[in-house]
Amino acid sequence: xxHRSADFTNLLNTTxxxxxxxxxxxxxxxxxxxxxxxxxxxxxxxLNLRALSKNVENPTADYAVTGxxxxxxxxEGAKYIHTHKVFDIKKPFVTVPDxxxxxxxxxxxxxxxxxNETIHGVEFQEPPTSxxxxxxxxxxxxxxxxxxxxxxxxxxxxxxxxxxxxxxxVTIVGVQKDLIGxxxxxxxxxxxxxxxxxxxxxxxxxxxxxxxxxxxxxEWIRDLGGVDELEKRNKTKASLIYDLIDSSEGFYRNPVDxxxxxxxxxPIRIKEGDEALEAKFIKESISRGMISLKGHRxxxxxxxxxxxxxxxxxxxxxxxxxxxxxxxxxx
Amino acid sequence: xxHRSADFTNLLNTTxxxxxxxxxxxxxxxxxxxxxxxxxxxxxxxLNLRALSKNVENPTADYAVTGxxxxxxxxEGAKYIHTHKVFDIKKPFVTVPDxxxxxxxxxxxxxxxxxNETIHGVEFQEPPTSxxxxxxxxxxxxxxxxxxxxxxxxxxxxxxxxxxxxxxxVTIVGVQKDLIGxxxxxxxxxxxxxxxxxxxxxxxxxxxxxxxxxxxxxEWIRDLGGVDELEKRNKTKASLIYDLIDSSEGFYRNPVDxxxxxxxxxPIRIKEGDEALEAKFIKESISRGMISLKGHRxxxxxxxxxxxxxxxxxxxxxxxxxxxxxxxxxx
Numbered sequence: 001x002x003h004r005s006a007d008f009t010n011l012l013n014t015t016x017x018x019x020x021x022x023x024x025x026x027x028x029x030x031x032x033x034x035x036x037x038x039x040x041x042x043x044x045x046x047l048n049l050r051a052l053s054k055n056v057e058n059p060t061a062d063y064a065v066t067g068x069x070x071x072x073x074x075x076e077g078a079k080y081i082h083t084h085k086v087f088d089i090k091k092p093f094v095t096v097p098d099x100x101x102x103x104x105x106x107x108x109x110x111x112x113x114x115x116n117e118t119i120h121g122v123e124f125q126e127p128p129t130s131x132x133x134x135x136x137x138x139x140x141x142x143x144x145x146x147x148x149x150x151x152x153x154x155x156x157x158x159x160x161x162x163x164x165x166x167x168x169x170v171t172i173v174g175v176q177k178d179l180i181g182x183x184x185x186x187x188x189x190x191x192x193x194x195x196x197x198x199x200x201x202x203x204x205x206x207x208x209x210x211x212x213x214x215x216x217x218x219e220w221i222r223d224l225g226g227v228d229e230l231e232k233r234n235k236t237k238a239s240l241i242y243d244l245i246d247s248s249e250g251f252y253r254n255p256v257d258x259x260x261x262x263x264x265x266x267p268i269r270i271k272e273g274d275e276a277l278e279a280k281f282i283k284e285s286i287s288r289g290m291i292s293l294k295g296h297r298x299x300x301x302x303x304x305x306x307x308x309x310x311x312x313x314x315x316x317x318x319x320x321x322x323x324x325x326x327x328x329x330x331x
Numbered sequence: 332x333x334h335r336s337a338d339f340t341n342l343l344n345t346t347x348x349x350x351x352x353x354x355x356x357x358x359x360x361x362x363x364x365x366x367x368x369x370x371x372x373x374x375x376x377x378l379n380l381r382a383l384s385k386n387v388e389n390p391t392a393d394y395a396v397t398g399x400x401x402x403x404x405x406x407e408g409a410k411y412i413h414t415h416k417v418f419d420i421k422k423p424f425v426t427v428p429d430x431x432x433x434x435x436x437x438x439x440x441x442x443x444x445x446x447n448e449t450i451h452g453v454e455f456q457e458p459p460t461s462x463x464x465x466x467x468x469x470x471x472x473x474x475x476x477x478x479x480x481x482x483x484x485x486x487x488x489x490x491x492x493x494x495x496x497x498x499x500x501v502t503i504v505g506v507q508k509d510l511i512g513x514x515x516x517x518x519x520x521x522x523x524x525x526x527x528x529x530x531x532x533x534x535x536x537x538x539x540x541x542x543x544x545x546x547x548x549x550e551w552i553r554d555l556g557g558v559d560e561l562e563k564r565n566k567t568k569a570s571l572i573y574d575l576i577d578s579s580e581g582f583y584r585n586p587v588d589x590x591x592x593x594x595x596x597x598p599i600r601i602k603e604g605d606e607a608l609e610a611k612f613i614k615e616s617i618s619r620g621m622i623s624l625k626g627h628r629x630x631x632x633x634x635x636x637x638x639x640x641x642x643x644x645x646x647x648x649x650x651x652x653x654x655x656x657x658x659x660x661x662x
Contacts, residue, residue: 002623003499035366035500036521039535043519079517162536168334169366169500169538186410188374188522190367204370205493207500207538292333 018218033201034171041158042076044191051182053109062108067093067117093120095257099128116143119296123262147231164308170210237315238263268302349549364532365502372489373407375522382513384440393439398424398448424451426588430459447474450627454593478562495639501541568637568646569594599633
């Protein structure tokens with residue numbers, strides 16, 4: 001099937017419409033599909049928006065670094081723009097300084113944050129506020145469509161599809177139309193907002209099959225009741241695990257500040273990091289069909305990822321196992 | 332499934348091994364999977380190889396422009412390097428000047444060509460020869476694994492997977508290892524040979540499902556007898572159509588120099604471009620279940636694309652229909 005056929009264009013536009021409806025994306029935004037994942041956008045953002053900085057001699061951008069992903073975004077961004085951290089917290093990332101205290105720059109091309117840090121389990125409950133004239137940019141790769149997200153507060157948002165909206169290879173980008181067209185001359189076409197917008201995401205062959213899968217996922221979300229219903233389910237799921245952790249008298253521990261605890265990714269340590277016991281937990285969980293509970297290699301421990309596809313029942317199964325394991329190993 | 336899981340790493344390495352075996356890729360090459368399609372590589376190539384030009388003040392690269400795709404590659408490349416056409420033929424692209432007459436530059440960072448131009452149906456039967464010390468680079472997106480391809484004559488080759496090796500979203504890149512590590516500082520990580528090589532194509536989440544599909548296609552090719560068998564079939568398929576065209580006394584016409592006729596894509600005009608008759612042909616072909624015979628919008632007419640997935644029987648069905656249509660409309 002040609003990606004320029006009427007059939008595929010129809011599929012693409014239906015997918016855009018479904019996403020726009022589910023996320024209440026205002027008319028003055030375009031939704032685009034890129035190649036390159038979130039990591040591609042880490043470069044695309046400064047390449048496309050550097051010219052917006054009011055500091056013409058040394059264009060600058062603000063970054064809220066709350067975990068590995070925002071850190072990577074800033075490192076990649078530094079190839080193209082002077083990057084500035086609006087606060088300086090060190091590892092381990094377990095909280096976010098109150099946004100009212102952030103050292104933001106009115107000359108910044110944009111203010112960047114990661115709405116949910118998958119590795120550290122740190123999630124913003126509300127978007128921060130950027131200074132007037134400074135577009136706010138959110139990486140929502142790991143919590144898109146899991147909760148209400150106010151698009152209108154953002155100049156741009158993006159998400160790799162593989163957590164909540166389909167398979168890897170599709171990158172969803174929503175951008176306010178007046179932020180399109182400011183790209184640097186050396187922006188690769190595949191990362192240019194202008195080129196991808198101009199041809200309705202058909203500048204080159206998109207990840208067609210992946211977009212088809214995204215359409216199926218969006219229809220599933222629409223049919224089950226939309227983002228409101230998913231948010232309800234996700235709150236329930238997260239409570240099942242956090243309540244158990246908090247009542248475990250230190251057997252399980254989640255290190256994140258309660259105000260910033262993620263509903264999607266819950267890092268867990270057992271007995272303050274008893275690695276032998278954690279390894280036993282992971283081994284037993286696999287034997288019960290729960291196969292991806294190992295924490296990210298950079299932080300260790302256990303991580304429960306409760307993406308949209310995970311049901312309340314499945315989460316209950318995990319909670320039951322955690323309880324059983326605790327009772328067996330508490331002393 | 333995490334892209335860093337043992338299961339996925341195993342799948343990735345198996346896919347690389349299958350491709351290396353089928354294409355006889357020498358040990359001093361790495362096979363990588365990129366995001367971004369061929370269009371991403373159009374930028375990646377000069378970004379990664381510009382430093383190889385012996386003209387340090389004005390780094391330059393040679394391009395053989397034989398159709399739309401090599402033209403696009405050169406246009407995108409011109410963002411990053413001084414591009415130079417090794418010959419200057421104008422549209423319509425129907426032949427290639429003999430490589431011995433090309434005006435190549437010993438200081439070029441590389442010599443670039445497109446092995447098969449899908450829109451114009453112009454295919455190299457042999458790779459051209461580059462000057463000593465100048466790596467030869469081939470876009471083999473639309474004829475990979477359709478015929479013997481001598482990797483060892485090339486510094487690098489690449490192919491979007493969607494014609495002969497799977498679904499769009501996967502870009503296969505083969506590069507001589509000593510050409511890795513010369514990238515410009517401003518190369519986006521997702522387009523950097525160094526970054527993607529270093530992490531065995533796992534710098535960021537690759538198009539995992541697409542790589543799985545590629546693996547299935549490669550196993551299918553291996554099991555049917557490899558590239559030799561496919562080349563035999565492709566010769567037979569192409570002959571079925573070209574023989575009919577050549578014996579049609581001008582009813583059908585393929586404008587390409589016989590020495591450069593493509594086995595994969597056969598552009599066809601009816602009665603020197605009788606558009607009403609061509610539209611009738613396309614309409615009738617669709618009613619017989621042949622749904623993608625319309626020529627590319629930039630050249631019109633008809634195009635038969637005989638990629639690996641098309642069987643000899645299917646090609647015979649097309650030839651039979653063409654014959655029938657000709658008999659009905661010859662006068």
